[in-house]
Every structure is written in structure tokens, then in C-alpha cells.
Amino acid sequence: MEAMRVIIFSWEYPPRVVGRLAEYVSALSTQLVKNKVETNVVTYHEFLTGATKEANGVNTFRVSNPVRTHIGVLTWVLTLNQEVERVAANIYFSSHKQIDLIDVYDWHFVPAAATLKAALDIPFVYSVESIEDQRSPAANTPYSMAIKSIEWLGFYEAKKVNVKTEAMRDDIIRVYQVPMEKIVVVNPNANSWTKELLSLYNSVSGGLKNR
């Protein structure tokens, strides 16, 4: 039987560790590989660019930003997305156009996920670590509003939203009015973590028979 094939977008992944996300995505990818899911992680690194098969069996693809000078996080993120699209499209075309889903972590690569969905019909899960409203409460600066608009796009275009706690789910419903059925709470500390995540992935891809 052919294995499920997923692409994970995360702006941090070891050895680039900014917050807790890097370790989490690493642990998650390792679990996925153990469960026979072909796992491709697309991430950013300043200079360690290119494709690598890691010891844990995860395929990593690291891109850097072709535009070296920036005036803010937004311009940096929005130009980096094209490199993410390029690499994801390369994985798609070299895998017989069969990608079951993209799992995108936080807002940074939501633009790429939305375009890939529009162009190539790849569904995506939007996995949320935190939202702008929690990081900068009540901020309505143009900068914060732009990030919120990208988060909104993620919630709108995603087939499912993945959060770790019910508190996060309730915050997302409060700020973005996302329907409750769209949000799936998967507790990473529970024993059933991997199983629940795989069932979420299956519900998004429609299972292998839909290929």
C-alpha cells in the first residue's frame, strides 16, 4: 500500500530554534515517519539550504530569502513564501503530483499554502501555536492588522485547524469566528497524540482511496 505523503511548513526547525515550535515539529515529524507517513519539512535557514534526508527519516528542504535586505518581518515573510512555494511545487511534481496535505505551522507560510491550494488542489491544515491577538493584545497597528489578515486567510482557506488546547480553540473562535467543527484539539502530551493527528490528517486528505 502506498504511504500517505505530507509536507509540513514551519519557519523554525532544528538546528534553527527560535521558540518551542522547532522541537515540537521535529518530534512530530519523527512520529509521522515511524507511522509510515512520508514527511517533507519545508523550513527556513539562512545558509543551510537544500534537500536533506535526516537521520530520523524526515526529508527536509531548507530555503533562504533571495531578498537579503528587509524593512520588517512582513516583507521578509512575504518574499520567503515564494521560495516555499517553489520547493513545495518541486516535491509535488517529483512525487507524481500526489501530496495528501500540507500542515502549515503558524501564519508565516499561510500565503504559500493558500496559493498551492488554489493552484494544485492540495488541502492544508493550519496548526496554530499562537495568534497575533495573544502576542499583541488589542493592537490595531497596520503591522498587526496585516498579520491578522494573514491568520484570517489561514483560518478561512484551511480544511481543518489544529490546536493543542481548548483554550486556544476558544480564543480562535472569539477573535476569528471560526466554526467550532473546523477546529480539532490534539493534546501533544496525551498518549493518543500521534493517532489523533493521523486521524485528523486522514479526515483532511480524504484517505488514500481518494487519490
Place this chain on the structure above:
Amino acid sequence: MKCELSVMMLSWEFPPRVIGGISPHVFFLSKSLAQNGVKVYVVTCDFPGAPAHEVIDGVEVYRVDSYKTPSPDFATWVYLMNLNMQKEAANLAKKLPNGVDVFHAHDWLVATSGIGLKHVFRKPLLVTMHSTEVGRRDGIHTSAEKMIGETEAWLTYEAWKIICCSDYMVSHVRWAFGLPADKLAMVPNGVNPYVYTALAKEDLTAFRRRWALPEEKIVLFVGRLVYEKGIHVLVNAVSKVLEKVNAKFIIVGSGYMKEQLLTIVRSMKMEHKVLFAGFADDATLLRLQKCADVSVVPSLFEPFGIVALEAMAARSPVVVSDTGGLSEIVDHDWSGVKVYPNNPESLAWGIVKILTDDKYKDYLVENAYRKILDKYDWDRIAQRTRKIYEDVLGEYSKSFWA
């Protein structure tokens, strides 16, 4: 007939949204391509009152949400607008029965859209470089300018072919981004003289009286009021011209230098001789160009200089600074007068020379009109552009993407 070639044009402006020269360029190029058997889809920014989708002479125009929430700054807005443009263009391209053969981007303002679409659809990307940041700003001075310059470099790197509208721009773009010669192609910009001939029978005496006294000659400037357009050079030439000829200076366009220029005009007590008309609609602009006794293009940096071509098509004599694309459009003492860039004395000399010698003026106007019919015809430009698309698709068909 063999399978129709289809191209998706990406442009941040398209009529009725007109900010600079890209809008009319994409408009006429798309229409002429459609007449030459190319299926054209234009994806552009929305505009109040303009429909989200319309068909203009066979050209399919799609206007997408251009991100209207306040942005931190202009460059950030450009990238945010592109996020949406790329997504909408992808949605559209996927639904087209025969897909898109070529993506054609115009300037860095749609760079990220074009680059992403190229990779997700694996189709060739062409770009027309109408201008460069290093040229517009006369050097790179800030982080924002550096970022834009690097975005342009990236766009030209990703493009299969780069089209420039003048030989000057070809060499400038090669120099700015270190590109191989065979990546560039020159196709001039065009002009449509029929919009002016349609006005030939109209009596413009009453229209003219709204702008100037009958004894005043009209000196016309059309362009954005920004440094690169050299409008300050014209303002500094005003008194030098008025020493010799009674004239009215009409300045059409707006831009960040407006207040500064107004202050200079007030300090010279020349408010009655210099009229800042702001942005003009098409009907007004065409008539003004026909009424102008001389049209002035004093740019310091000018990749092409479409406004000089328009004046030539309107049979208005032109004075241009001898720089960039203007140097190629105008032949001194034959189809216009060329003056030293950034030199008010030289500019005043050129204006006075035309305004004081009617025979000389008629001679320039006739030669200029013949030149635009001969060299800057949109139909021929569309055929050359189509040939570039076909050549690129021929190369593409041998690549592993095909």
C-alpha cells in the same frame, strides 16, 4: 488554426486605474496581442467603480482585492497586495480550459506573484522592466530601496526573458543586475495616434481659453511630480522662458514634490503663469496635448518616455532632456529638440527656440508624426512580443518542465 497561445498579464495598474505608464502600456499591448491571435488574461488591482471581471476587445480583465487595510508603508503594501493577486491568479489559471502558456509580469510591483505562479504551474515567466529602483532614485540610499532593488534582481533572475522598451533600458538593466545579453530583448513602447486624430475636427478654442489667455503660448508638462521626472528643472526655467516669450506653464500630474514646487512658484510670484492642474482625465489630457504649443519632458531618468511619444502623436512639438529612452525617441533638430538634462538654461533655450519659430516648429511636428507611425505602431509591437512568447515556448518545450 493551431492551438491558441494564452498569456496571463500581471500588472498593478490597468485602466481606469492609472498611476504611471504601465497602465496604458499593458492596455494597448493586451488589446493588440488579442488582435494578433493571443488569448490575454489581465490580472490587476481593483478600482472604485470598475468591474471585477470584464472583456475589453477580447482581453479578459480580472480585478482583484488590492489589500485596502492601512499598511505600514508602500513596499509592504506591494507584497501584501501580491499575496492576494497570486492566490486569485492561481485560482483563475487553474480553471482555464487550456491553462496559461506564459506569465508576463510588469515591474517589481508584481514580482512575488509572478515568481510564485511560475513555480506552482511550471510555466515560463516573462517580465517587462519598465524601470529600476536604482534609476528612479538615482542610487540606492535606504533599506527600503535596497530591498526593492534586490526584489528586481530576483525577478530578472527568475524570468525566462526580460523585455525592455529602449536600447538604453536594455543596457541599464544588464548593468544593474549583471545579466547575460541573451536574456534581454528590446521591444519599443507604442502610441495610438488615432485617439488624437479623432479630435481633429473639434474646435478647441473654447477649451484652450479655460487654460490660458489667447496671447499666451502653452508649455505643457505631463508626469508624476517626482524627482526623476525633472519637474523642478522646468520650474527653474520658467522665468528664463518668460524673458523671451509670453507663456503659460501647465503642469499635469501629482506627486510628493507638489508642495515644494508650489512654494518655489509662489516665491517667484509666478502663480499666474504656472498652473498645477493635478491629475487630468483622458478627455482633458488628450485635448491639452493637442493645444500645447510645446510639450516638455525634462526627466533626469527616463527608461522610455511615453509622454514624448504621445505629444508627437498629438502633433505637439517636443523638448526633451537628452537621456535614457528619450534620446532614442527624439532626433535633435529633426523630430524634436534635445537639451542637457538637469539644466534649466538649456531647457529654456529649447522651449524658446520652438515657441519663436513657427516654421521650425511645423518641420519638427511633421517629422515626429511620421516617425511614430513608422516605429511605434502597437500592431507591430504586438507581433514582436508574440514572437518572443513563441521563441520562449520553443525553448521551454525542450526543458524538463514541459
